[in-house]
Amino acid sequence: MKNGVGCVDTRYFTFAESPDELRLETGRKLGPITLAYETYGSLNRSRSNAILIEHALSGDAHAAGVHQGDEKPGWWDNMIGPGKAFDTDQYFVVCSNAIGGCKGSTGPSSINPGTGKPYASQFPFITIGDMVNAQKRLLDHLGIQKLLCVTGGSMGGMKTLQWVASDPQRVRSAIPIATTMKHSPFQIAFNEVGRQAIMADPSWQKGNYYEGAKPERGLAVARMIGHITYMSDRSMEAKFSRRLKNGAYSYSFAADFEVEGYLQYRGESFVKRFDANSYLYFTKAMDYFDVSGGKLIAGKEISEVKFLVLSFKSDWLYPSYQSRSIVRELRKKKAEVDCFQIKSTYGHDAFLLEVEAQTRLIRNFLERVAENRSS
Amino acid sequence: MKNGVGCVDTRYFTFAESPDELRLETGRKLGPITLAYETYGSLNRSRSNAILIEHALSGDAHAAGVHQGDEKPGWWDNMIGPGKAFDTDQYFVVCSNAIGGCKGSTGPSSINPGTGKPYASQFPFITIGDMVNAQKRLLDHLGIQKLLCVTGGSMGGMKTLQWVASDPQRVRSAIPIATTMKHSPFQIAFNEVGRQAIMADPSWQKGNYYEGAKPERGLAVARMIGHITYMSDRSMEAKFSRRLKNGAYSYSFAADFEVEGYLQYRGESFVKRFDANSYLYFTKAMDYFDVSGGKLIAGKEISEVKFLVLSFKSDWLYPSYQSRSIVRELRKKKAEVDCFQIKSTYGHDAFLLEVEAQTRLIRNFLERVAENRSS
Numbered sequence: 001m002k003n004g005v006g007c008v009d010t011r012y013f014t015f016a017e018s019p020d021e022l023r024l025e026t027g028r029k030l031g032p033i034t035l036a037y038e039t040y041g042s043l044n045r046s047r048s049n050a051i052l053i054e055h056a057l058s059g060d061a062h063a064a065g066v067h068q069g070d071e072k073p074g075w076w077d078n079m080i081g082p083g084k085a086f087d088t089d090q091y092f093v094v095c096s097n098a099i100g101g102c103k104g105s106t107g108p109s110s111i112n113p114g115t116g117k118p119y120a121s122q123f124p125f126i127t128i129g130d131m132v133n134a135q136k137r138l139l140d141h142l143g144i145q146k147l148l149c150v151t152g153g154s155m156g157g158m159k160t161l162q163w164v165a166s167d168p169q170r171v172r173s174a175i176p177i178a179t180t181m182k183h184s185p186f187q188i189a190f191n192e193v194g195r196q197a198i199m200a201d202p203s204w205q206k207g208n209y210y211e212g213a214k215p216e217r218g219l220a221v222a223r224m225i226g227h228i229t230y231m232s233d234r235s236m237e238a239k240f241s242r243r244l245k246n247g248a249y250s251y252s253f254a255a256d257f258e259v260e261g262y263l264q265y266r267g268e269s270f271v272k273r274f275d276a277n278s279y280l281y282f283t284k285a286m287d288y289f290d291v292s293g294g295k296l297i298a299g300k301e302i303s304e305v306k307f308l309v310l311s312f313k314s315d316w317l318y319p320s321y322q323s324r325s326i327v328r329e330l331r332k333k334k335a336e337v338d339c340f341q342i343k344s345t346y347g348h349d350a351f352l353l354e355v356e357a358q359t360r361l362i363r364n365f366l367e368r369v370a371e372n373r374s375s
Numbered sequence: 376m377k378n379g380v381g382c383v384d385t386r387y388f389t390f391a392e393s394p395d396e397l398r399l400e401t402g403r404k405l406g407p408i409t410l411a412y413e414t415y416g417s418l419n420r421s422r423s424n425a426i427l428i429e430h431a432l433s434g435d436a437h438a439a440g441v442h443q444g445d446e447k448p449g450w451w452d453n454m455i456g457p458g459k460a461f462d463t464d465q466y467f468v469v470c471s472n473a474i475g476g477c478k479g480s481t482g483p484s485s486i487n488p489g490t491g492k493p494y495a496s497q498f499p500f501i502t503i504g505d506m507v508n509a510q511k512r513l514l515d516h517l518g519i520q521k522l523l524c525v526t527g528g529s530m531g532g533m534k535t536l537q538w539v540a541s542d543p544q545r546v547r548s549a550i551p552i553a554t555t556m557k558h559s560p561f562q563i564a565f566n567e568v569g570r571q572a573i574m575a576d577p578s579w580q581k582g583n584y585y586e587g588a589k590p591e592r593g594l595a596v597a598r599m600i601g602h603i604t605y606m607s608d609r610s611m612e613a614k615f616s617r618r619l620k621n622g623a624y625s626y627s628f629a630a631d632f633e634v635e636g637y638l639q640y641r642g643e644s645f646v647k648r649f650d651a652n653s654y655l656y657f658t659k660a661m662d663y664f665d666v667s668g669g670k671l672i673a674g675k676e677i678s679e680v681k682f683l684v685l686s687f688k689s690d691w692l693y694p695s696y697q698s699r700s701i702v703r704e705l706r707k708k709k710a711e712v713d714c715f716q717i718k719s720t721y722g723h724d725a726f727l728l729e730v731e732a733q734t735r736l737i738r739n740f741l742e743r744v745a746e747n748r749s750s
Contacts (some may be wrong), residue, residue: 009459026626100458125626185615185634186608192635193599195628197572200592217575224568225600233561233694240560242665249663251500257662259560260567267571280628287632288624290617316691318414319608327690 002082005040005088008065010037010104015137022133028124032113033139036061037096038078041088043144045069049370050144051086051096052135054152054159056351057226057282058274060103063095064088065242078355081178085359091366096130096138102275105134109210109275121207126281128155128289132162136170149366151175153351154318155282158289161326164305165291165298173306173369175346175362176313178351180322181329182290187317190229191283194222198276207277219276220267227266232314232347251281296329303335306372308365310358312342312350338365379448379456380463383440385479387411388451390512395690397508403499407488410513411436411479412471416453418519424745425519426461427510428470429527429534431726432601432648432657433479435504438470453730460734466523466741471513473506473534475657477650480509483657484650493672496582501656503530503664507537511545524741526550528726529693531659533664536701539680540666540673548681548744551738553726554688555697556704557665562692565604566658569597573651582652594651595642602641607689671704678710681747683740685733687717687725713740 014034015251016024023029038061043050053063055078064080066073074095079085086093097105100123117120139147150163150171157179164174180187184244201218203209229238240259255261297303307330311323320341327339342357344350389409390397400402413436418425428438428451439455441448447630449470454460462470472480475498483498488496514522525546532554536657538546555562578584606614615634630636672678682705686698695716702714717732719725726733 182617184608185617185632186606187602188617188632189599189603189611189638192630192632192638193596193603196599196639197575197596199628200572200596201575202577220576221568221572221596224564224571228561228564228568231561233559233691236560236564242557242563244561253574253659255567257560257563257567259564263564263567264571284628316608346738347681 004077004106005065006168007068008038008040008062008074010036010061012104012241013138013141015141018116019094022137024130025090025127026122026125030099030106030126032112033099033106033134034104034286035096035099035360037065037094037138038062038074038144040064040093041091043092043142046149047143047145049090050094052139052147052150052163053080053086053093053097054150054156055098056152056154056156057279057286058270059156061095061097061105062103064093075084075352079358085362086354089101089365090370094138094142094144096135098134098276098282099134100126100131100285101110102278107275108207108281117296118210120210122268123281125284126259127285128158128162129166131159131285131313131367136167139170142367145170146368147171149173151177153177154179154348155286158286161291161296162289164303165296166261168297168301168303168305173308173365175308175310175365176326177310177358178312178348179316181292181296181326183287184322188287190225194225195280195283197221197225198280204276207280208274213274214271216295219271219274219279222279223270224263224267227263229317230348232316234314234345235347238345292325292329296326297333297335301333303330303333305335306369307335307337308361309337309339310342310345310351310361312346312348312354314345315348315350317348379452380440382443383413383415383437383449384442385411385413386435387479388513388516389616390516391593394527397512399499400502400504401500403713405499405501406472408474408481408509409479409485410471410474412440412469412513413437413449414517415439415468416466418467418517422518422520423523424465425467425469425522426516427514427522427538428455428468428524429525429531430470430473431527431529431531432661433645434531435476436470436472436480437478439468442476450727454464454733455657460730460737462666462738464495465745469513469517469519471510473657474509474555474686475501475506475653475660477653481652483582493585495585495652498652498656500659501661503533503537504541506534506660507541511542514545520545523744524550524720526552528552531662533661536671537664539678543672543676543680546680548683549682550685550740551622551701552685552733553687553693555693556667556671556701557595558662559697565600565692567661569600570655570658572596572600573655578652582655584651589618589646590651591646594646594649594654597654598645599638599642602638604692605723607688607691609720610722610724613720667700667704668702671701672710676708678705678708679723680710682710682712682714682742683736684714685717685726685736687719687721687723687729689720690723690725692723703726
C-alpha cells in the first residue's frame with residue numbers, strides 16, 4: 001500500500017484588486033480575492049518542481065490527504081502522494097479552488113465587502129481565463145515562476161489549456177485530461193438543463209437566496225443529470241443493472257431501482273456541500289470557454305510546452321475526438337505531444353478512477369519533462 | 376411528391392370495465408376507459424390488412440394526415456399514406472393513444488367518474504401490458520381479429536413487443552424500432568431525472584394540480600433532458616454548432632447559444648400540449664417493462680410471428696445492442712427475424728426522420744408478410 005500525504009490544511013491567500021492585472025475578461029473588476037489552496041510535498045531550491053492541479057466542476061482545493069478529524073481523502077488522493085502519479089517525494093503539488101467557487105475561494109456566496117452580504121447575483125461573470133489569472137497571483141505568492149506541469153480533468157483540463165493559451169512561458173508541460181478546447185452543443189445542452197433545473201426552483205430567487213431557503217431541489221436535479229453524464233451505459237449496468245431497492249415494484253413514484261436511489265442520494269448529498277450559484281457560474285464559464293481556432297497557441301509561436309493528452313474510451317461526455325482535436329491543434333505548432341486513449345468502461349468519471357493507467361503514463365511523462373528541465 | 380392521407384378526425388371508443396379482461400396488471404381496476412384513435416385506409420373484406428401503429432412517450436393517436444383547421448401533420452405522416460411505408464392504399468392503419476396518456480385516452484387528467492374531478496394521483500399505475508390490453512378491446516370493436524403488423528419506435532416498440540408477448544396469436548408480424556426488451560439502468564436514470572424535475576416543481580402537489588398552477592417549469596426541464604437524449608452529438612453539431620443567438624456572449628444566465636434557445640423553446644411548447652402526470656406514468660411504465668428472459672415468447676412455443684427489428688447507429692439512448700438482444704431472443708424460438716442497423720446521425724429521433732431507409736425495409740417486409748398471408 002502506498003501511503004498518502006497525510007494530514008493537510010487548506011490555506012487561504014487574499015490579494016487586493018490590481019486593475020492592470022486582475023480586471024476580469026468581461027472588463028469588470030473583482031476584489032479583494034481570496035484563493036483557497038493546498039500544497040503537498042516541498043518546493044525545491046531551484047523552485048522548478050511545482051505541479052499545479054486544476055479541479056473539475058464540483059472539485060475544490062482539497063485534492064489529496066485528509067483534513068484533521070475527517071476521514072474522506074481529497075478528490076485525487078489516489079493520484080497525488082509519495083510514489084503516486086504526482087509523486088510528492090519529487091514534486092511540489094499545488095491545488096487551488098477556482099474563483100466563482102464555494103470552497104473557500106471568492107465566489108457568489110462570499111461576502112461582498114461593499115454590502116456586507118453575499119455577492120449573490122451581484123457576483124460578476126467569470127471566465128476560465130479569470131480563474132487562471134487569479135491563480136497566477138497565488139503562484140507569485142508561492143514564489144513559483146514556472147510550473148513543471150499543469151494538469152486536470154474536465155473543467156480542470158480547460159484551465160490546463162487556458163494556462164497554455166494565457167501564459168505559455170510559465171508552463172513547462174501540460175496534461176489536459178478528458179477535456180476539450182470548446183464545448184460542443186451537446187455539452188452545452190447538458191449544462192443548460194442543469195442550469196434550468198436550478199433556475200426553475202422558486203427558491204433560487206434569481207440568485208438572491210442566501211438569507212432564505214436554498215434551491216436544493218433544483219440543484220439536486222442538476223447534479224443527477226451530471227452524474228448520469230459522468231458514467232457510462234456499461235458502468236451503470238455493472239454497478240446497478242435492474243436491481244430493485246426493495247425487491248418488488250412499488251407502483252409509486254418512489255425510487256424502485258437501485259440506480260434511482262443512488263442518483264437521489266448523490267443529488268441530496270451534493271446540495272449540502274455545493275452552492276447552486278457556483279454551479280451556474282462554473283457551467284457558464286465552461287460553455288463560454290473556447291481556445292480553438294489557433295487561440296490555444298497564439299500567432300506564429302512554436303510551443304515549447306510539452307503535452308500529454310489523455311482521454312477515455314467510454315467517455316461520451318468528453319469524447320476522445322475532442323482530445324484528438326487538441327492534439328492536431330498542438331502539432332500544427334510543432335509542439336511535442338503524447339496522446340493516449342485509455343481503455344475504460346467508467347465514462348467521464350474515469351479520470352478519477354483509472355489510477356493505474358494514468359499513473360504509468362503520467363509518471364513517465366513527468367520524468368522526461370523533469371530530466372529536460374535540468375539539461 | 377407523395378400525397379398524404381388528407382383530413383382526418385380523432386375518434387373515441389369507450390368501454391366499461393370488465394373484470395376478467397380489463398383488470399390492470401397491478402390487480403386494480405380502471406373503467407370506463409376511453410381510447411382516442413385514428414384510422415387511415417380501408418379494412419379489406421377479409422379484415423386481414425390492419426396495421427397497428429404504437430406511439431412513443433409524447434406521441435398520440437394522430438399519426439398521419441391533418442386535422443381540420445390545423446396545418447401540422449400527424450407525428451408519423453412521412454411514413455403513413457398512399458405509397459408510403461405503411462401504404463394506406465393497401466393497408467388499414469390504426470393508431471390509438473395509450474391509456475395513461477393525455478391526448479384523449481383515459482389518463483390521470485381524465486375525469487374520475489367516482490368524484491367528478493380529474494383522477495390526478497388517484498389514477499392507478501398502468502403498465503405497457505395494460506396499454507396493450509386496452510387496445511385489444513379497440514381492435515374487437517373495429518372487427519380486427521388478427522393484425523397484419525404491429526409497429527412503433529421507442530415506447531411504441533415496447534408496446535409492439537408486448538403485443539407479441541401477450542397475444543402472439545393476434546399478430547402476424549411485428550416491427551419493433553429503436554427499442555428494448557427492458558430498460559437499462561442508464562435509460563431508467565434519464566427517466567428518473569425527468570420525473571425528479573417534475574416532482575421538484577412545487578406546483579406538482581403530489582400530482583393534484585389540476586385546479587391550480589401546473590408544474591410547467593419541471594415538465595419543461597424533463598422535456599429538455601429528453602430532447603438531448605433523442606439527438607446525437609453529431610446531429611446537434613450539424614444543427615447548432617456553437618452559434619450564438621445574439622452574436623455575443625450575454626454574460627448572464629439567459630440563453631446565449633442557439634442550442635439553449637432551442638431546448639428552452641421545446642420545453643416551453645411541450646408543457647402546452649402534455650400533462651406532467653402522464654409523463655410520470657408513461658416513463659414509469661417504460662422502466663417497469665421487461666420481456667427479457669424468455670417472456671417475449673413464453674414457454675416452448677415457436678413463434679409464427681415474423682419480425683423486422685430496426686435500430687440506428689447514432690442512437691445512444693436505445694443502442695443497437697439492445698435490438699440485437701431482441702433478435703437473439705427471437706431466434707432462440709426459431710422466429711423469422713430480419714434485423715437492420717440503419718446508418719443515421721440523428722440519434723434516437725432517427726425513427727421519426729430516416730424515412731427513406733425505413734420505408735424501403737418496411738415496404739419489402741410488409742409485402743412478404745402480406746403474400747404469406749394469402750398462401
